[in-house]
Amino acid sequence: MGSREKILSAIRQSKPEAVELETGPYTPERTGDLVGSFAATLESIGGRCTVLDDRIALEAFLAEEGQKGARMVNGIKATPGYNLEAVRSSEARELESVQVAILQGELGVAENGAIWVTEEALGHRILPFITQGLVLVLAQSRIVATMHDAYEQLAVDEPGYGVFIAGPSKTADIEQSLVIGAHGPVAMQVLILKDQ
């Protein structure tokens, strides 16, 4: 008998009587000021949140970042300077010098400041981790209240890889002193684009 069969048969011999799992339809608990609570939560975990009025403001932000001269990846489709495609076939090491990556978020969660991002929008899976600074752009209408709402709306297995990102990377492993910037970005900002 192989290990697979050994384990499965051991489970069959030792598992308890079937315990039913009642699953009613899910109804959201609360709504309210989702942008406000998203922003407040994100700031409390070390991220920055800026609300932009329209795409003109977004393009102005991108232009300003671009003028700083640091290596930047712009992953916001249909904007001047979009250069995500070049990243798709890169080796991880080639992305080490990226100073700022500006990427499109799919869904934001007000209760914890997390944003769901998929590999299509990341260009390369390592990009949001290896970059020194990360900026995620999110449509205001794409903010939900809780993680339950998020999983209701997402097909998490559609992309081969997807990730909830909540703030900059951090650690408190030395005497519980919080240090922003562990292995991933040392700074993280979210741009919320107002609904038109």
Added chain:
Amino acid sequence: MMPIVKEHSPAAEQFLQDAKRARWHDETLWFVRAKRDKAAHSLPGWEALREQASRIKAHTLSRLDDYLVEFETRAQENGVRVHWAVDGEEHNRIVHALLKANGVKAVVKSKSMLTEECGLNHYLRDKGIEVVDTDLGEYIVQLREEQPSHIVLPAIHLKKEEVSATFHQHLHTEKGNNDATYLTRAARKVLRDKFLSADAAITGVNFAVAQTGGIVVCTNEGNADMGVHAAKLHIASMGIEKIIPKASHLGVFLRLLARSATGQPITTYSSHFHRPAPGQQLHVVLVDNGRTRQLAREEFRNSLKCIRCGACFNTCPVYRRSGGHSYHNSVAGPIGSILAPNGDMRANADLPFASTLCGSCTHVCPVKINIHEQLWTWRQILMKEGLAPASKKIGIRLMAGVLSSPALYRMGGKMARWVLHVAPSMAKNRLNPWFKQREMPEAPKESFIEWYQKRGKNGK
């Protein structure tokens, strides 16, 4: 390095010798517990969420075989290779064979208590493969050739001066620079190079979803993702109890996990792996290593619901005052004291006694495991098996004799009161284990029975 003591009580005594450090450890973990409380209390429906999580796990355990097979099928459809290991030894062999087949010399590993349980690092090192633990806390303890002392905060037993000295020795940082940011940046620089030059990445698994065949890995540092996305080979090791039926259940568990662990609303990264990146291999190793045995033990079955948040450690008055190494097990604290005797009852017979049975662990557990009741149940089993510590066996036998004879009981009480009044030093000395770390009670002049009988005679 402190010598390793293999029994909780003397090891705790050693830990407490440095009173200042022990106090810091106690207060710091209590602070983490307080942050957990704040997060829990500010979330509407917290108790209902715990109940829901507990029920999902109970249901999953009752159909564990079905869900594992469903996970395997979906994962294989996604291009993920699934392996099964009955024990730690087989797990290590599978991992090594994969590394060998791919010509791997250097591995980066993110936090995985399972690989600690299996002793993977030593196994691979003996085969000439370099393994670097990349969680900052685990990296620190690895450089010091120690074990993690906490499943979420691996280096919580160390002070920044010690981390600084360790980094000075191994990473050539400035001597005496104890700044946490400076030290973290130094490790970041060294580990970035490790991530980018490693041939393979090993990660743990927080949740595996049967319905979609995917795995979820949670970190704050971003170390799991840095390793995985830079390497051609990703091996994820998981205990078979990490499975959950549906993706929507992730909503329940991700809401509970970080809030219970550190008081954060969620970890910085919750990464969902469903298919390997182009040109990459993704392998998942499903490990039993005693879990089906625990599943068969009805009174301990619930311990398999554990999501490894560490909340029971932070709240435990014994853990906070004895440190993780006193538990001589990869998972310390209250939950570790239930899991360890399942693996080796004799070697871990002391652990269920490393508790006051106050029940605080049970109250904070996000999946409602009745931890303190299980500790008490283990004690009864260990007594019956004759595995309890000798001092307890003798003491309990003596008490049983005294309590079953009213005459002996009255005489014993009288003697104890007399001793405490006339010659307190006879009780307050090192030979009396109860007096260690405790004050003896004030003895009343008479017993209740003496008082009652007197009262009766005086006719009131």
